[in-house]
Amino acid sequence: MNSRLNQPVFWRFLTVWVGLIGLTLIALVGGLRQEAKGQVEPTKPLPKVYFGSQACASAGCHEKGQVANPPLLCRGDEYDRFKAHDRHGNAYKALIGELGLSMLKRLKLGEPQKAKACLACHSVNIEKEAIQHETFQIAEGVGCVVCHGAHEKWVGAHSLVLSRASFRVLSRDKKENEFGMTDLWDPAKRTALCASCHIGNHADGKFVTHEMYAAGHPILPGFEVATFSEQMPRHWQLMREKVPGVQKIQGYLGHEWEESQLLLVGSAVALRESMRLLAKQAEYASLKGEMLDWALLDCFSCHHDLQLPSWRQEQVRLGKPGRVPPKNWPMTLAEVAGEWVQIKDAVGPLKRDLFEATLSRPFGDTLKVTQAASRLATWADRVAMDLASKPLNTTTGPKLGEHLLKLGLSQPVDFDSARQAGWALTLYRNEERALIGVKRPQWDSLLMETNNRLALQLPFGRATNPSERNKEILAKQYAFEPLAFLRWMQNAPNAWKD
């Protein structure tokens, strides 16, 4: 009879609930009191509490079947989607797999659950003062709160019957600043957060070094936030997919081109984050008299077979041959995004400075790289802010396509940069089709072929063995020839118009 009570799961749910209620009551008393007074104290860092994903699933909120009535803002099956497909949940497993363990051994990093350099991205590095909620499990990898905010205040407020209605209608800003719920709807914030792992972040201790690559870490592909969000696959609805009531609460006006907007802002933020990382690492190297960590440079400038004739001798190059340039991909989209908002300072000279600093001697002049990268980061930050202040709408959105055609058309680019172009053009086209239904049969088939050439599909699903897909991607990478791709892309304008 009492079978339900005997299930450990039941007791876990109960504990979670009791815990959440307790925490929330404390939070609400404080939070809502402040609301009543109508004043906001200067933001203090909220205490961190790491919940496990079970806290979100088993609370009967984000797991299908446990939700009687879909809550307002979300669709209620986020955890199912996450669990079924999202590779973020495999992040820790990667450390204890064959490759992960052999890497730990080679890098002398010890036990996986203590390897900070790995955990920073593959799970969570719990800070000293942070609390581990009893649902927390390191093995869950990159779980919900890693992105949504590891704070009990919002976790409680958004879930409890007593408070959730009033919490829902709060602005995104308030939810973030007062309750600690990360505003992932803000393209710049989302990109910066994703980029902290997908590109790296010096302050957070997130950086895939060349030593890690040499020990076997797969190459971090170029990052494009809108495409990567889509291919997670996304466990949330786009604003345009939500019900009108939710759109209203979230301040959706109904004419935004939200994914293309994310693409544009994201590209500038990705450049900013890449350059900040590069500048920090170059500064560090310069102080220590070391070389720039090679992980910051273009992998395939060194890691290629030697052969003649080769397109490498045919291409126009900056500086001496045989020197290693920085990664080019972060500049590809950002440059086009900068032109879109007609930012006054051209990126050209800044980019040239960076290349010169990197190519002036083998592995770069670290001091000059620091300066050049910092300047590019400042430029990118300005572009991001400018783009954010002018969201794409029904007038500007349809015009962006033609502007994006510039991608990969002016000069031969490397594989990763070409992929940026491929992702951007595909993403834009999908949104264009969804919003205004323009027919472009030629263009669509060209995009399909581009997809094939550039392996635009990322490893998908938790069951996929990423190394197989990575092998396919690498094979395309090695077959890639910039000049041939440039010639191919020159078909683009005609295909677009037909």
Next chain:
Amino acid sequence: MVRLIVLLLVLAGMVGLLIGRASPAPFLVQTTEIPQPPNANGSLVGAASCSASGCHNANGASGSKGSEYSTWIGADPHAQAFAVLGTPRSQKMLANYLGSDPSLADPQKEPLCLSCHVHPDPEIKKKTYPDRFSVVDGVGCEACHGGAAQWVTNHYQASWKELTVNQKAKLGFADTKDLATRASTCIRCHVGEKGMDVNHDLLAAGHPRLRFELNAYQANYSSRHWRIMDEKARQPNYEWTSWVLGQLATTGASVDLLAHRANQKEAPWPELSEYNCASCHHRIGGAFGQTVSAGRLRFGTWNEISNNPHSFPPSWLGGMVGGEARGVGEALLKVMEKEPQNRDKIRPLALDLSQKWTNLLEKTKTSQTLFPFPEAGQIRGWIMKVERAYQNATSFPSWDGDTQSYLMLRAYTQTVKDRGGKIPPEWDKAVSDLGDELGEAFPKGKESIWTSPEKYDAPRVRKKFKAIQGALP
């Protein structure tokens, strides 16, 4: 009157100058045993000076006596060395190297190119060509045999034979019959030196890499204008000796070049061509022989100066290599790999090692018996060391190192045969198998000099070494 006297004095002076110029160069020089570098006076008379049909242009069989010029002009790639600079590929290469427009790059006028593609003499670079000398000849007779202005008219006379080697050298004549001298001549271009440096910038611009081994080069030099049987008649251990002397000269030249590179502030640093190509130029994810470079630059390339047991010339090549040079070499290896950027730390070590090698090579000039023909057991010991090194996590198996070992085995095997010794057929086969395996590392149909041995497979090569070990007499 005063004017007349002045005029007479000037005239007398001019006559004196003319007589001075016309007087023959002193033929007999004072005997001195200090070795003189050939080409010291750099007076070139051009390959055409050797081309009289009665001299070296008999147009006989390739490599036969009296047909040296005919052989060279007809088939020797050295004769094409200048012409090749005129091709679009060369033009593109130089444009890449200089970062200039291809239409502005002229390799046929570029001192860096001319110093190897025509003549290493700096005078040539300054374009002060004597009348009969022409750059169009490419690498002509005098590039190796020495500027001939002072011996071209005498070297066929009976009195020439009475001169000592050093007396001839003083006149500019290089004793290329001597294998050590020959090696030191070839390496100037085939390894490089100051002003003749095929560094990583130039390689990346498209220049083929330099991969010189004296004995194999001579064996494969089908258009050579001399006969190996004559050499073997002079030198019973010809192949082995040329392998040993080639290794020593090559290593010495590499050390000198490294010291020069480290010492030149304006030269790029780190100089990547000092490192094994495969430490970077391998495919991500395994190919290029599953080489494990551990994410580091691995010091020591074809011209080995490291103590990598995979490729360093065996230490039994005289105790000298294992002695004073080895310690510095090991220290250098450490810094080169751990702190490639640290030029200040590398420079003194490289200069020290360079000095030690200079001394070493001096010694070999006076006593080639320092390197006796090895016993089979010594070869076996070396092969075991190479084979075992594969198990060592810190060693870096590479096509370069293994091919050097293979070439040693070839030189040894051939010399045993030349000496009338017996080679068991299984040993012969095992050595050829190793050669085939190394040859197959290249993509089919591609010239190896331009490409990387991307299919090099260390575990498979290791098996071949094991087989050789088993087949050793």
